[in-house]
Each structure stands twice: as C-alpha cells, then as structure tokens.
Amino acid sequence: MSRSLLSIDELGVAGIQRILELADTMAEVNRRPNPKVPALRGKTVCSVFFEDSTRTRLSFETAAKRLSADTMTFAVSQSSLNKGESLRDTIETIAAMGVDAFVIRHASTGAPWLVDGWTTASVVNAGDGWHAHPTQALLDVYTVRTALNRTGGFEGLRVAVVGDIKHSRVARSTTAAFKALGADVIWVAPTTLLPPVVGETATDRLDDVIGGGDGVDVLYMLRMQNERMTEALVPNLREYTTRFGLTPERAARLAPQTLVMHPGPVNRGVEIAVDLGELPGSVINQQVTNGISVRMAVLYDLLSANPDSTSDIEINDAVAAARMEQP
C-alpha cells in the first residue's frame, strides 16, 4: 500500500515531528543559490484541483520541482469531466499514465479518501470541503516552530484562531496540529460562525485574548469569506471588522512578540485592517515561504521510502499478463 497524507489526525504526533525535522533540511536547500536536489528524480506528481487556488497549487508544484520530480497539472475546466467522466474514471485514467502522487483539492469532504482507495499512488489532501487542509496546518506549526525556536514542542503556547471557524478546513487542521504539539487553542468567532458542536474553548470577545501580559502568543486570523455574507451569518463586514478584525487599535494593544498569522488570501480591511508592514509580529510571508519547504518534506516523506509500492502500470501489466496466461 502506498502512503498518503490525508489529515493531521492520521499523521499523528510522531509524523508531524518527522515532517517538521525534514522541513529544516528542505529549508536549507531553499536557501541555496541553486535550490534543487535530485531526490525524487523519476517520480511524477499530479495536482488535481477542483477548487481555485493560487498559493497551494503553486507551492506544491514548486516543491515537487525542487525535488526534481516531474509535475502534471490537471485542469478541471478543460477536462473530460465536462463530458461527464466520473471522478473515479478520471483518477484511474491519470494513474494509468504512471503517477506516483496525487495532490487533490475538492469541495466535497472526504474526496481524498475516496481517491486514495482507487489508486496505489500516494494521495496528498490539499483541502477537502470544510474538513481538512493538513499541509497548511503543517506549514503553520513549522512557521511558529522556526519563528519562536520551539523545536521541542508547544507546551504552554497559547493560540487564538479568529474568524469563520465553521466553514474553515484551515481552522480545523491547524487547531489539530497546534494541539498535537501541546499548545492551547482558543476559537474566537461569532456564534453563527462556530460549528454546531464545539470541542474547543471558544469566545466571541477578541479583546479578551489579546494584548497585555496575559494575551495569546499566536493570533491566527482566518479569511472572512465574502460569500458568507449572502447567508446573513454576520450583519455586515464593517461590524465584523469592528468586533473580530485586527484593527489599528487592537494592533497597538498586541504584545510586540505576538505572532500574527493568516492562511491567505487576506481580505484587506476586513479581518486585517492595518498595514502588514506595521505588524512587527506578522509571519504571513514566512508562512508562504515555509509552505514550499514543508510540502517538499511531505512529498519526500511519502515518495522516498516506498520500497514495496507497485505502480498502477505494473498492476495493469500484471493483470494483463494474468489474462494472457488463461486459456
């Protein structure tokens, strides 16, 4: 069986630590004048994105290329899916071309698990529905680990995740990763934007968790998805910003060592209403840079130690050979 990265829970604490340490090695590669190593020569990584993405897709492709893997991009809008080909047939067709890993993003929760069951290639979940986005979570904890030099874990670290928790796969995965490493996570959101069942500590008062001596160490702002406005979950964006946005007044109250994070893309003036240059603790650009190192670590971890994997082509050959032998 091939190995896949589908969720933080399935990766486990030991797996998270393994990826983070591997990411240190990859970050050193990325600092070189020629940031490329031959580690995954001959491997093919195919990205299949059923939802729009700028940074995740480019980040995965850059990561694969820096490891010398070949990359394929499946453009959903130009594909035979429009002729009615099913997801399963599509995946099996691509797999038959000889793919070692699928990077998949889909609007439906659980789609990467289905794909994983259809192919012997590794599958990386690049976001499924409201459910999980494990590589975003890994780059988030890697960013905090390097920024605060906390290689031993996050015991005692306090993290606030602020915004639309309900619709956010980033919130779920990054919360799981921070907690797995020992951090305390609090969710800050209007009750309309919390999931029906809240397993975490939650509050609707952002001012209670920031600033002063007892403020959080990490302020993780989520993107306020404009499309939610039509569902009347918040009165209007200005009121959202007043209560849950990082306004100039709140930025001034932040302790200077507080890290400010955001998964991007930032809705300027909504969840972050100050110039990022005026936020000394902002590590939002480091998150993007670290994303490449972390995704290199994930791809290398999945594709390097796979001595018993059989590619779909070999299986097809074996099936064909078995048929030939029958009278």
Place this chain on the structure above:
Amino acid sequence: MSEKRVLAPDDVRRATTRMAHEIIERNQGLDGVVLIGIQTGGVWLASALGAEIARIDSTIPVGSIDASLYRDDIGLRPVSPAAVSDIGFDVDGATIVLVDDVLFTGRTVRAALDALGDYGRPQSVQLAVLVDRGHRELPIRPDFVGKNLPTSGDENVSVTADGVVIS
C-alpha cells in the same frame, strides 16, 4: 554477533593527528583548505581533525554536509536526512577535504560530491576517512586514511572517538 575492537581510543587519536599532518603536508600549508564532514559519522571526525590542525598550524573552517537527498538508493531503502547541512563559507575555489568515518562502497562519497557541486565549484576535493574497509562499488579512492581494515561485506564497522569495533 561477536564484537572485535580493532582500534583503541589512543589509536584513533594518533591516526587523527597523523592525518592532520598529512593534510597540511599534501597541501603545502592550509591556504584555502576547508574541512567538510559528511553527516552524520564524518562530522565528529571533521571537528577532531580541525582541532588537531588548529593545534599544529592554524584554524581552518569546518562545515558539514548531508548528502541524503543525492543518494542513488532513495526508494530502495528508507533514506532520511539526519541533519541540516552547514556550510558557512564560500565553496568556490576552496580546497575541500571531505571527511567521513568509514569508506565502504563509495556511494555516500559520490552523493556528497554531487551535493558539494550545488554549493559551488571547489578548486579540488580530497577525501579523508578514518577506516577504509574495502568493497568499493564506484571508482573512488581516499587521499588520507586512518586505517585500512579488511572486512567481509556483511560485517558492521562502528567508528567513534572511543575506538573502532567490528561486529
């Protein structure tokens, strides 16, 4: 499995001292000479050689390189980088002495040479090993050897500052 100690701590220390002298002699001084230990076994030896060279003559830069991502057996067996490469000096034009504890098939050295090439173009690369146990699979030969040790291919050779043990 029986263990046989072939070098005692004093033997390792004396071999290191002799190799330090040889490195200085071969290069007619230390102009442009740097040491790079191959992760992980070569790192302690590179710093031991660096300390000896500093005692005999003058201090030279010591770095380390992890060649895991350049290996030719990725996918055949689990290959995991053990540590982050640390090369804090300019490789272009330098005379580099690659350092490893044991020279066996030569595949690690091949990988390290490829890795080094991504940092720059050295003037020359020399190879120092504490133990040459034979069984080369590539045309690679050491310039400085602590001890030539005939072994069979399935034996395990462990090298530390506390000595060399075959098991």
